[in-house]
Structure formats: structure tokens, C-alpha cells
Amino acid sequence: MFDWLGTKKGLPLWVSWRLNQGMKKDVEQIFEGIAETRKELLASWAHEYWGHIERLAEQITAVAAAGQLVHQEEQRQAIGRLLERTYARGHDWTELFLLDQEGTVQVSTYEKHRGTAYSSGSVIAPGLNYVKGGGKPQPCLFGPYGDPVTLNLGPRSSSFHDKMTLLFIYPLIINGEYAGTLCGRVPNDVLGDLIQRESGHVYPDSGDNYIFMAKPHLNQHIALGTALSRSRFEDRTFTHGENLKDGVTTDWGTVSIKEHTELEIIFTDPATDELHPGVRNTIDNGSNLFVEFPGYSDYRHIPVIGKGVTLQLPHCPDVWGMMCEGDLEEVYRIRSIRWRLSKLQLWQTFIQAVLTTVLVAVLAGQAPAWVTAAASGVWTLVFGQWIAGAMQRKESRRVVRNLRRINRFIRINAEGKGDLTQRLEPAKFDNDETRELAKWINNMIDSLEGIMLQVKLAASDVLSSQHVMNESAAVTAKSTERVSRKVGDMIGSIRTQLKDIDMAKQSADEMRDTLRLLELQAAEQIAVAQSEVDRIGDKMQHISTKVGDTNDTIRKFMHTVDEIRGVLQVIEEISAQTNLLALNASIEAARVGEQGRGFAVVASEIRKLADMTRRSTEEVHQITHQIYEEAKQAYASMDEGTQVVEEGTQLVAAAAGTLQTAQSEDSRKSQVVDEVVKLMERIAVVSMENRKVSSDVEGKVQELIGEMDSVRQTSESVESITKFLQQLVGQFKLTDTRMR
Structure with missing residues (x-):
């Protein structure tokens, strides 16, 4: 057995x-x-x-x-x-x-x-x-x-x-x-x-x-x-x-x-x-x-x-x-209150039966039967109301005392500003359901304290990460503003270039009209034509310089976009850490059940804000990628423009040589001028495309600035909620040595 x-x-x-x-x-x-x-x-x-x-x-x-x-x-x-x-x-x-x-x-x-x-x-x-x-x-x-x-x-x-x-x-x-x-x-x-x-x-x-x-x-x-x-x-x-x-x-x-x-x-x-x-x-x-x-x-x-x-x-x-x-x-050492009351009732019944038996035995031989019966009834009434009642009241006070002790302890934490470092002492309770209740309340308070400590730690981590995010957002904003200024400078250079091209084209048109007159008066107008070609050469050299400057500006702009990508990577990492910390806080709050519902709501809001930050960052990332690709297009177009300018310079040189032999090649003069005019038109088309791309880049940069403002606002909102979460946790007194 x-x-x-x-x-x-x-x-x-x-x-x-x-x-x-x-x-x-x-x-x-x-x-x-x-x-x-x-x-x-x-x-x-x-x-x-x-x-x-x-x-x-x-x-x-x-x-x-x-x-x-x-x-x-x-x-x-x-x-x-x-x-x-x-x-x-x-x-x-x-x-x-x-x-x-x-x-x-x-x-x-x-x-x-x-x-x-x-x-x-x-x-x-x-x-x-x-x-x-x-x-x-x-x-x-x-x-x-x-x-x-x-x-x-x-x-x-x-x-x-x-x-x-x-x-x-x-x-x-x-x-x-x-x-x-x-x-x-x-x-x-x-x-x-x-x-x-x-x-x-x-x-x-x-x-x-x-x-x-x-x-x-x-x-x-x-x-x-x-x-x-x-x-x-x-x-x-x-x-x-x-x-x-x-x-x-x-x-x-x-x-x-x-x-x-x-x-x-x-x-x-x-x-x-x-x-x-x-x-x-x-x-x-x-x-x-x-x-x-x-x-x-x-x-x-x-x-x-x-x-x-x-x-x-x-x-x-x-x-x-x-x-x-x-x-x-x-x-299994517990002795139920029901068992203790049953045992008490058994003792009461036994004592009452013994005393009643003794009383009846004493009175039976000395008094009439009705006196014995009456005495037994009175004794039973007195014992039930006085002795048994006193024993029952003592047992009730014993149970009520323990329940009041538990009630007092729970009341301390019921309003959300309790001392979670306190515990009930099971040894002070009887070995019954009240002691079991005390042990489980201790277990619940311990679990709640553990969750509150984790929430406190998570809030500190979120706040720390939030400060890093704020700093990164500030750096990114400055970089974006610097990119915006550089894009503005680039667009200004392109506009100047377009003006120079228009002037060159106008000069080429004038030169073509002049050369047509030179067909009739070739000898007298050769000097004038040579002067116009020299002017075109100077303009082409100026255009070449402007195109080179534009290329350098676009290259710096692409480098700045790369820096923005690096900053966005840091923001994505911080957003992921914020989401993980909020998820941990949700898990810990869910484990407590009803007591942690408030913290679960706060943690959920943090996750939503972290997700908003992540989505905003992804959108900014896409915009930056698009800016980078369009900048590459602009760079390619400007490179093509450089080649065209070099071709134009070569053609101008050829035109100068042709003018020197204009007396024997009058028909070639018109052909060269037409080629120069076409070249100017091609340069103008490329420059217009560059201007369009640069304008698009400027627009994207402005969108990026707007997105960074949104990220900054979201970051400030998360920081506000984190501080509120810390205030909630701060209402409880916690055992700091248990902090993990």
C-alpha cells in the first residue's frame, strides 16, 4: 500500500x-x-x-x-x-x-x-x-x-x-x-x-x-x-x-x-x-x-x-x-477550512453528548422524568448558544482575520500605485485555503513585478533608441537640406548653360545668314565669317566648362544620396528594435492577463508608431532610390552633352579651316554652317532634358524633406508615449535588483 x-x-x-x-x-x-x-x-x-x-x-x-x-x-x-x-x-x-x-x-x-x-x-x-x-x-x-x-x-x-x-x-x-x-x-x-x-x-x-x-x-x-x-x-x-x-x-x-x-x-x-x-x-x-x-x-x-x-x-x-x-x-499538507469546521463540529457533538449523558444520569434517579427532560433541553440550548457558539465565533474570527489580511494586501495594489516589493507571509496563515491563496497572490504579484520590470526596461530601451533616432533624423534633415541647395545650384548652372546655348544658336543662325551673303561677296566677308567662327569656338569652350561643372555637381549629389541611404539604414534598424521591444512588452503584458491590459494597449501603440516609422522610412528609401536613378540619368545625359560639345568644338575647328579655303569651296560653307546649327539644336535638346531631370530631382528632394519632417514628428510622438509609459510604471515600487 x-x-x-x-x-x-x-x-x-x-x-x-x-x-x-x-x-x-x-x-x-x-x-x-x-x-x-x-x-x-x-x-x-x-x-x-x-x-x-x-x-x-x-x-x-x-x-x-x-x-x-x-x-x-x-x-x-x-x-x-x-x-x-x-x-x-x-x-x-x-x-x-x-x-x-x-x-x-x-x-x-x-x-x-x-x-x-x-x-x-x-x-x-x-x-x-x-x-x-x-x-x-x-x-x-x-x-x-x-x-x-x-x-x-x-x-x-x-x-x-x-x-x-x-x-x-x-x-x-x-x-x-x-x-x-x-x-x-x-x-x-x-x-x-x-x-x-x-x-x-x-x-x-x-x-x-x-x-x-x-x-x-x-x-x-x-x-x-x-x-x-x-x-x-x-x-x-x-x-x-x-x-x-x-x-x-x-x-x-x-x-x-x-x-x-x-x-x-x-x-x-x-x-x-x-x-x-x-x-x-x-x-x-x-x-x-x-x-x-x-x-x-x-x-x-x-x-x-x-x-x-x-x-x-x-x-x-x-x-x-x-x-x-x-x-x-x-x-498535500493543506487542511481545508471545511475539514477544520467538520472536525470542530464533531468535537462539539461529542462533548455535548457526553455532558448531556452525565446530566441525565445524575438527574434520572433524583428528579421526575419531566424535570430531567427539561434540564436536558435547557442544557442543550445553553451549550449550543454559549459554548458551541463561542467556539464557532472563534473559528470564524480566525478565518475572517486571514481574509482581511489578504484583502488589505490586495487593496494596496488595487488602485495601480501599489508596492510590488511587498509579499504576504504564508507562515502567518493557517494551513488551509487562505495559505494557498496567499501563496498564489505572492506568485501573481511576483509575475506582475517581473512584467513591470520588463516594461520599465523596454521603455528605457525605447527612449534610448528614440534619442538615437532623433539625432539621426536631425543629421538626415541637414544632409537633405544640403542636397537641396546643391540641386538648386545645379539647376542654376543648367539655366545659365541654356542661355549660353541660346546665344550660341543665335550666333550660328546669324553666321548662316552671313555665309549665304558671302556666297555673293566671298572675298569681302571671309574676315567677318572667321570672326563669327572664333566667337562660336569661345562659346563652345564656355559650354564645355559648364557641362563639366554640371557633371561634378551631379556626382556630388549622387554621393550625398548615398549618405542619405546610410542614415535611412540606421533609422530602419532603430524602428525594428522599437517594434521588437514593443512586441516583448505586449507578450509580457498578455501573460499577466487583465492586470496588464493597459500596458498591452500602450505597447500596441508603440508597435503601431514603430510600424509607421518603418513604412515612412521605406517610402523615403524608395524616393531616395528613384532620386539616385534619375541622377544617374542626368549624369549620363550630361556626359552625352559633353561629347556633343566636343563634337561641336571639332566642327567649329573644321569650319575655321573651311573658311580659310572659302574661295575654292563656297558650297562647303553652307554645309558646315548647317551642321553647326544642327549641333546647337542637339545641345539645346540635351540641356532641356537635363533641366527637366534636375527639376524632378529637386521635387523629390523636397518630398524627402517632407518625409523627414514626418519621421521627426513620429519620433517625437513615440518619445512622448514612452515617457507616459515610464510614468505609469513609475507609479509602482519595484525591486531594482531583479532588473534583467
Whole structure:
């Protein structure tokens, strides 16, 4: 009946189980919820930090030159600034560093790490080889593993710290070739923080959530059931019992660790030296739920119940298992108010029956029957109204006192300006539904505080990004105004050129009329014709100079458009980060439910504004691209104009030569003049096209200025909403040490 527990240990647990057997469905849902929530937290966290790495990789490859990651010191400094920026955004990073093709650290947020070489036998070699293995290079989440550098760097977001490390490894591809590796270091204790959440633990005396190896693929040297995360029994955060660092004593020996749980302990039952059933069944089936008596023996040989799941984080080759457990004794130790009232009523009935029996026995031989009956009735009435009533009132006050304590605590936070650092003390409540209610209220407040801290952090990140966006918008606006001035100057030069062409054309017409007269008076008018040709030569030289100036102006304009493209890229990145932060805030707000609806609305507005910024940026990007293409057309047209001018100069020279022999070639004179006139007409057509293109460019630049004003207004609107969000969060008192 009591299985492996034996009668002495098993009987009290069996009684608790029988009294609370109706809680089975609730307990199943509790452990299912704990496991799924922790699993989602791990997955969301991994996706967030892979997002940091991927965006950083795109920025690094953008500044790489000639297929090399670190081509010169200026480039190294630029990459270092990118690493520092991402380091500031990811609060769990303790280091970001860049390896070259040979595995040497070229750039790092930890300067002492620079120059370290990771050879084929290094601790992270399996992860690097996985990234560079056969086929297409792919990212890898490597670990946990021990790394002294992590210990030297110290803690950042976790109150616990040792050398155990998780490493995000991302290959960098430039021009289709592997060029190096981007790595992000996170202390493995972050995983323990994510799945434990001590201040809101459902089962504070014994509950433990831990990760273990389920199916090793990359780290095949790690045995099944080996611990991969920190345990509460290592942290000394549980309420009762021995500690793994001090040693847990069993009849089969002492279970202990030297430095940390990870990789030092395998979750086996000391009585059998085999994986304890919860871990074993989770590995075999991928999931395991067991909440009934007598539970199963864990590595302390204590009856536990709970939920086991398997999971695989993004880009992690290994499959991990996670157990969410509680001691059977703590889970089912509750004694319901109904049970206590029933027990009280049973005692009242028993005492009343005994006293009534004694009273009847005393009076039966000394008084008539009616006196005995009357005395029994009066006694029953007095006992019911006085003694039993007093006992009932005492029990009622006991329940009401606890409910009022809970009511007072809830009222503090009900108006949205509560102290989220406060918690109810379950030990001050009776071991009944009120204590369970207190524990779940603590859990809810802890979840709410965690979400509020995330919203606070997200708002700070959005505001920081907003300042960067404002600065970029200001720079872009200045660049756009500079482009507008240059376009205006270019159009002024083209107009001057058109006037010169009109003058040249007019001169050519006059020359043609003159040459026709020269056919009749050739000898007398040759000098006049030669003078006109010289004038045309001067004009053609002036036109050539103007066309060259116009070409230079268009080339500078195209360079400025390229600068605008770079600024737009920064705006797109900031918009993407704003959208991601708003999405995280929406997810966290949605998890709270009704309490987070207000924050979900704010986060949604931030996403809308971020999307508006992205769309505006895309439109500006398209306009800039169109401007660039039209500028290229203008450049091509002006180049053609230059060639035409050169042809015209050559024709003018030929005309001069022809005039020198005009006496013998009168017929050739008219032909040359006609060709010059046609040439002037062609130059005029090209110049008119250039003027049209330049006008279009000027219009597009003005549109771009308008779009930049729109971006600036949107940016100011987002900043306003972010400040409002910070004001809302500021109404709550939060535990800053929990900020991740």
C-alpha cells in the first residue's frame, strides 16, 4: 500500500493524500502551468538574444572591407562600438567578442580577452567546429561549460555567479565565404534565474525547477540526467532540509557538490543508483506528469511529484529536459477550512453528548422524568448558544482575520500605485485555503513585478533608441537640406548653360545668314565669317566648362544620396528594435492577463508608431532610390552633352579651316554652317532634358524633406508615449535588483 516509503513514512503522507485527493486536478494544472511557463520563458529569452546577435552580425558585415572583418584600426574601432551598443541592450551579456578565421579574438567588450586564440583543443572548439562544419555554416548555442573568463568577468544580471557559461556562436559570411565568428557570453546562472523566480515560488519549502541532459548530440560526453542548471538545493533558498553544497544525507550515502550543480551531479535515486523515475520517464517519453501518492523517489530519496518536459532551445543541438517538482508532503499538507469546521463540529457533538449523558444520569434517579427532560433541553440550548457558539465565533474570527489580511494586501495594489516589493507571509496563515491563496497572490504579484520590470526596461530601451533616432533624423534633415541647395545650384548652372546655348544658336543662325551673303561677296566677308567662327569656338569652350561643372555637381549629389541611404539604414534598424521591444512588452503584458491590459494597449501603440516609422522610412528609401536613378540619368545625359560639345568644338575647328579655303569651296560653307546649327539644336535638346531631370530631382528632394519632417514628428510622438509609459510604471515600487 505504501510502496517504497514504508508504513512509518507512508501513512502520514497517505492520510494527507486521502484528505486532499480532490485537489488532484488542480495540482496537475499547477505543475503543467509551471512547466509550460518556464519552457516559454526559456524559448523567448533565447529568441531575444539570438535577435541581438543576428542584428549585430548584419552591422558588422556591413562595415567589413575586402572580405576581411578587421582590415584596419578604424574598422576595428567601428566594430567595437557596435559590440558595446549591443552589450548595453542585452543585460544578460557579460561579453561580446569577434573571432577571425583562425579563432583569435580580434575585438571584444572585455579588452583583456583580445588576442586570445582558440585552437582545435580549446574548451569552445566543439561549438566552433559545429559552426564551421560541413555544409552551410550555422549558429550554435554551446554549453553549459566551465570557463574561467566568465568567473573573472563577474556577475551582471544574476545574484548568483560561477564559471558555468552559455555561448552564442554565430558565423559571419562575407562574399559567400566564412570570415569569422561572432560570440556572445552569458553566465549559465541566468537559466536558473529564469526558471526559479524565488520570490514567487509556489512551493517555497521544497519546490525545485532544474534542467538536465535528455538527448546529447553535440556534447555527447555529458551523461543522460546530468544537471545543466542551478538547483534551489545548491542556492540554499529552500525552507527545509539539507543543502547540496553541505551534503544531503541518505541511507545510501551523502549527495553533494563541490562548486556548482551543473555537470557535477546526475539525478539518480541513491537507493537504486539509477535515474530517478521522473527524469527517466521524461527522457523516454518527452513528457511526464505524476501527482499521485506515493510519488517517486528523487536524488534525495524523498517522495516528490511534478511535471517533466523536454525542450530544445533555438540553434542548440542538444535536447534538454526540465523537471518542475515539489515534495509530496508540502503539496498535500493543506487542511481545508471545511475539514477544520467538520472536525470542530464533531468535537462539539461529542462533548455535548457526553455532558448531556452525565446530566441525565445524575438527574434520572433524583428528579421526575419531566424535570430531567427539561434540564436536558435547557442544557442543550445553553451549550449550543454559549459554548458551541463561542467556539464557532472563534473559528470564524480566525478565518475572517486571514481574509482581511489578504484583502488589505490586495487593496494596496488595487488602485495601480501599489508596492510590488511587498509579499504576504504564508507562515502567518493557517494551513488551509487562505495559505494557498496567499501563496498564489505572492506568485501573481511576483509575475506582475517581473512584467513591470520588463516594461520599465523596454521603455528605457525605447527612449534610448528614440534619442538615437532623433539625432539621426536631425543629421538626415541637414544632409537633405544640403542636397537641396546643391540641386538648386545645379539647376542654376543648367539655366545659365541654356542661355549660353541660346546665344550660341543665335550666333550660328546669324553666321548662316552671313555665309549665304558671302556666297555673293566671298572675298569681302571671309574676315567677318572667321570672326563669327572664333566667337562660336569661345562659346563652345564656355559650354564645355559648364557641362563639366554640371557633371561634378551631379556626382556630388549622387554621393550625398548615398549618405542619405546610410542614415535611412540606421533609422530602419532603430524602428525594428522599437517594434521588437514593443512586441516583448505586449507578450509580457498578455501573460499577466487583465492586470496588464493597459500596458498591452500602450505597447500596441508603440508597435503601431514603430510600424509607421518603418513604412515612412521605406517610402523615403524608395524616393531616395528613384532620386539616385534619375541622377544617374542626368549624369549620363550630361556626359552625352559633353561629347556633343566636343563634337561641336571639332566642327567649329573644321569650319575655321573651311573658311580659310572659302574661295575654292563656297558650297562647303553652307554645309558646315548647317551642321553647326544642327549641333546647337542637339545641345539645346540635351540641356532641356537635363533641366527637366534636375527639376524632378529637386521635387523629390523636397518630398524627402517632407518625409523627414514626418519621421521627426513620429519620433517625437513615440518619445512622448514612452515617457507616459515610464510614468505609469513609475507609479509602482519595484525591486531594482531583479532588473534583467
